Amino acid sequence: MLKYRFNSVGLLLLLLIAIVLPFYLADYWIHSLTVALYYVIMAVTWNLLGGYTGQFSLSHHTFAVIGSYTSALLIIRIGTPLWMGIVSSCIFNAFISLLLGILCLRMRGIYLALTTWAFAEIVKSYIRMDFQFTGGDRGLNTPLFFKTIDPLPYYYLFLAFAVITILIIAIIMRSRIGYYIRAIRNDELAAQAMGVNTVRWKVFSFMVASVLASMAGTLYGHFIGLVSPVLGEFSEMAFIIIFVVIGGMRSQAGPVVGTISVRFLAEVLRKWPEVRMVIFASVVILIMRFFNGGLIEFLRKVYQRIRHGKDGESVSVFQKME
Amino acid sequence: MGKTENLFLFFKKWSRGKGIEEIMNSQSRPLLDIKNLVKDFGGLRALSNVSLNIQKGEIRGLIGPNGSGKTTMINLITGIYNISGGAIYFSQDRIDGLQPNVIAGRGVIRTFQIPRVFKDMTVLENMMVPALCQQQSMAEAKARAEELLEFSLLTRMKDEPAKNLSGGQNMLLQIVRGFMKKDLRLYLMDEPFSGVHESIKGIIIKNIKAMNQEKMITFLIVSHEMTTVRNLCHRISVLHKGELISQGTMEEVANDPLVIDAYLGGE
Amino acid sequence: MGVLYCLMSLGVNFIYGIMKVINWAIGEFFMIGAYVQYLLIVFFLGVRYWYIGVLIAALCTFLLGALVQKILIKPMFVGIIEEKMEYATIVTIAMAILFRNLAIFIGGPFIYTPPDYAPPTRIGPLPVSGNNVIAFIGTIIILAFFFYFLKRTWIGKAFQAVSQNRPGVLTAGIDVLKFDMIAFGIGTALAGAGGALLAPVLLVYPLCGVIPTVRGFEIIVIGGLGSIPGVFVAGLSLGIAESLGAAFINPSFVDIYGFGLLMLILLIKPYGLFGKPERSV
Numbered sequence: 009m010l011k012y013r014f015n016s017v018g019l020l021l022l023l024l025i026a027i028v029l030p031f032y033l034a035d036y037w038i039h040s041l042t043v044a045l046y047y048v049i050m051a052v053t054w055n056l057l058g059g060y061t062g063q064f065s066l067s068h069h070t071f072a073v074i075g076s077y078t079s080a081l082l083i084i085r086i087g088t089p090l091w092m093g094i095v096s097s098c099i100f101n102a103f104i105s106l107l108l109g110i111l112c113l114r115m116r117g118i119y120l121a122l123t124t125w126a127f128a129e130i131v132k133s134y135i136r137m138d139f140q141f142t143g144g145d146r147g148l149n150t151p152l153f154f155k156t157i158d159p160l161p162y163y164y165l166f167l168a169f170a171v172i173t174i175l176i177i178a179i180i181m182r183s184r185i186g187y188y189i190r191a192i193r194n195d196e197l198a199a200q201a202m203g204v205n206t207v208r209w210k211v212f213s214f215m216v217a218s219v220l221a222s223m224a225g226t227l228y229g230h231f232i233g234l235v236s237p238v239l240g241e242f243s244e245m246a247f248i249i250i251f252v253v254i255g256g257m258r259s260q261a262g263p264v265v266g267t268i269s270v271r272f273l274a275e276v277l278r279k280w281p282e283v284r285m286v287i288f289a290s291v292v293i294l295i296m297r298f299f300n301g302g303l304i305e306f307l308r309k310v311y312q313r314i315r316h317g318k319d320g321e322s323v324s325v326f327q328k329m330e
Numbered sequence: 331m332g333k334t335e336n337l338f339l340f341f342k343k344w345s346r347g348k349g350i351e352e353i354m355n356s357q358s359r360p361l362l363d364i365k366n367l368v369k370d371f372g373g374l375r376a377l378s379n380v381s382l383n384i385q386k387g388e389i390r391g392l393i394g395p396n397g398s399g400k401t402t403m404i405n406l407i408t409g410i411y412n413i414s415g416g417a418i419y420f421s422q423d424r425i426d427g428l429q430p431n432v433i434a435g436r437g438v439i440r441t442f443q444i445p446r447v448f449k450d451m452t453v454l455e456n457m458m459v460p461a462l463c464q465q466q467s468m469a470e471a472k473a474r475a476e477e478l479l480e481f482s483l484l485t486r487m488k489d490e491p492a493k494n495l496s497g498g499q500n501m502l503l504q505i506v507r508g509f510m511k512k513d514l515r516l517y518l519m520d521e522p523f524s525g526v527h528e529s530i531k532g533i534i535i536k537n538i539k540a541m542n543q544e545k546m547i548t549f550l551i552v553s554h555e556m557t558t559v560r561n562l563c564h565r566i567s568v569l570h571k572g573e574l575i576s577q578g579t580m581e582e583v584a585n586d587p588l589v590i591d592a593y594l595g596g597e
Numbered sequence: 598m599g600v601l602y603c604l605m606s607l608g609v610n611f612i613y614g615i616m617k618v619i620n621w622a623i624g625e626f627f628m629i630g631a632y633v634q635y636l637l638i639v640f641f642l643g644v645r646y647w648y649i650g651v652l653i654a655a656l657c658t659f660l661l662g663a664l665v666q667k668i669l670i671k672p673m674f675v676g677i678i679e680e681k682m683e684y685a686t687i688v689t690i691a692m693a694i695l696f697r698n699l700a701i702f703i704g705g706p707f708i709y710t711p712p713d714y715a716p717p718t719r720i721g722p723l724p725v726s727g728n729n730v731i732a733f734i735g736t737i738i739i740l741a742f743f744f745y746f747l748k749r750t751w752i753g754k755a756f757q758a759v760s761q762n763r764p765g766v767l768t769a770g771i772d773v774l775k776f777d778m779i780a781f782g783i784g785t786a787l788a789g790a791g792g793a794l795l796a797p798v799l800l801v802y803p804l805c806g807v808i809p810t811v812r813g814f815e816i817i818v819i820g821g822l823g824s825i826p827g828v829f830v831a832g833l834s835l836g837i838a839e840s841l842g843a844a845f846i847n848p849s850f851v852d853i854y855g856f857g858l859l860m861l862i863l864l865i866k867p868y869g870l871f872g873k874p875e876r877s878v
Binding site: 058062064066111112114115117118119121122123125126127129130133134137138242243246249250253257281282283285286288289290292293296297300 | 619621669672678679680682683684686687688690691692693694695697698699701702807808811814815817818822849850852853856859860863864867868
């Protein structure tokens, strides 16, 4: 109980820092942080799906792309107001993810991975091909959310959205649904034999993650002012996986820590984009191979060392969930 | 063959009838009624024309040599496999063709031969899963789980992840977890005593007996341990090569020439 | 073209059948095969000996695949890794990213155009590219070899046994782990050979493996995971669906028709045309 309180105080402190921080930073770094927050949302939601539920969607980035394009196309081609574009893109994505989910999630997880991977590539190539409608490789200019290019308001927008997303997922994981989806990941058949409607909760988790991702993508489009197929590249998906794995799968803080730190490194190394991807991919392989738990597990171990001395018992990340 | 001979000796030695006439002779319709069940795997006929019914409140043993179709039977009842022919009725409703989770929702719970617990979840969290599926509140489920764990001497382990438990403890957890289902009516157990230490076996038996007496829960127990089956079960059914060859009290079954033939005769 | 995609899905399906692992980096092995082929015929062999290049490219990808298996996939089977599927997926995806970016790093993001293997020819009245004809014939030959190997040789039979019953084979005195390595190598070599054969058609660049892989995965889902006859039926039907779509709807969205077919199959037969739900109890 005491530890729990300590955690919430720590979290509030972090949030406070996040709120105050932009006043001490240059515009460039605020912009980078805003982009990082977009990826935090993507990583956290993918962690719900790939980490907790054990269902590998490889089109998480595509939902963001579909979201941003739906909104942009509605606004440009039909002239709907901005808020309606955002709302309808969410609804559209909910529909697509429901369809894909129902089709793929009746089987084992690998079918979802295969199908979504193909789906991601198909959507990307459609956007490229149908350039008269989607703008092709050049993309589309969309209206800005705050009608300014100053990154500060966008930073707060994304911060708020990221906090809400994290809260939603924390609430899901603490509710009975959290028990269901963890049971599904551990042993689907046993969960079903205990009466868990596995398909329903897998689809639920897929939909929640996809809709939140599409929402993030839509806002991102209205923050950059341009939607383009670049966000649909597979490297985007790879980045999401990299963030989650390096941060620590199946923990709530892991993806956040992972995203912020990897994004920071990526900014530092931005002159050598290939080198940084090679490094990140190698780190991911090493973590998966030797140190399953990522940065957050590492921090936890260090913390335990300091607190309990050398013989401090290590607590696995997986036990962290109350 | 030596092992089956031993089994046969057990039959002989322990064959004393256990009368629960009021259940066996009851005129009410059976809780589980299996009619002419057939299951094919490709060209292999795993079960042919098996009819079996179990009365409410009964503890039924299901025995038979390896590969005789016992586990297949449980998989069919719980909807994990689709049946190839026949019908399964559970309290007058047809349940074959339903999804496993729907069947579980009707109050039919099973265990697996190799314990299937949720490894990354703690013992307590494992217990919560079936209860939460029934719209029980968190607090209510937790209280019930703690009570059951106490009864099964697992309280000490309740915050350990299930992967840290021993094989026997896993089996115990798997079994106790099923009791979390509030409207549990039929409990199918697949080899609940295999690879389990005597003391844990005692706890499992204690649990089964208590649940049977207090809540009139019906059991179907697949096991190779004749002593335990004899002590625990009211009646016994014998499967051999996918067919039900004998049914009755241990005494009747053990003296059935077909059973003797199945256990001693060459396979 | 349908036959060529079969090569990719066969590579993936063969590995999956034996190890229950999807190799997400298969497109990158295709790409590596293409690069090796390009290097060989431009700098060492000359375009006249392109068929030797294909063999060497296949050999290189075989060795690389076997090495990758030994270092990264093998730990799954000796009990170090707990979450097998998760591990395999993430590691092979990371590998794909690694190879892609290494290719950009070493060769630059340029598109290399290897010389033609054969001049354009005619089949009846239709002019066709000689490269396509060669790729088609080459693929058929490779597939024939593969099936001869699988059905007729002792090792091939052992592979079939491993894919059906791992523990059983272990007790029969076959070193399963070594077989895994060879199988992984063969799967990647199929992709590598495909890359080398198709180099003049699809050209050589870091992402050249993506399109064949998309088709390959579509074929796998349509045909059924782990099913080798499924690959051919699915490959054929994918080819037909794409040409029909191109002819009657719109030729520029050829990629989408295959996916439409996939969705349709998933709706009707969730485990694909030849796939079966696995016995898991």
